[in-house]
Amino acid sequence: MDVEHDPDRRSGERADPVAENEQLREALSTQPSIEQAKGMLMLLRRWTAAEAFEALVVVSQHTNVKLHDVATVVVSAGSRAEGGLDDSEVDRRQRLGLVTPRR
DSSP states (O other), X not given: OOGGGOTTTTTSOOOOHHHHHHHHHHHHHHHHHHHHHHHHHHHHHOOOHHHXXXXXXXXXXXXXXXXXXXXXXXXXXXXXXXXXXXXXXXXXXXXXXXSOOOO
């Protein structure tokens, strides 16, 4: 966002470096759970990274829950699930149309 459109910076004031630092720390601390959740969705649904992220965003928006909280739930649920499928089971499920083939 440029200075003209940011009401906090129109008067020539700079953003509060302490607040900006805290926002960056928060973003860095939540990034691993979001990436893990994306990876789990990519593996289970055979989605791209963009598709997995979009799914997390949609759930976050529709439930009014922060993105990193949605990701934490996905990771937690996946951590309690059984191990992954072997290749023959993935192939069988693809033939039955139960999973989308990898692009």
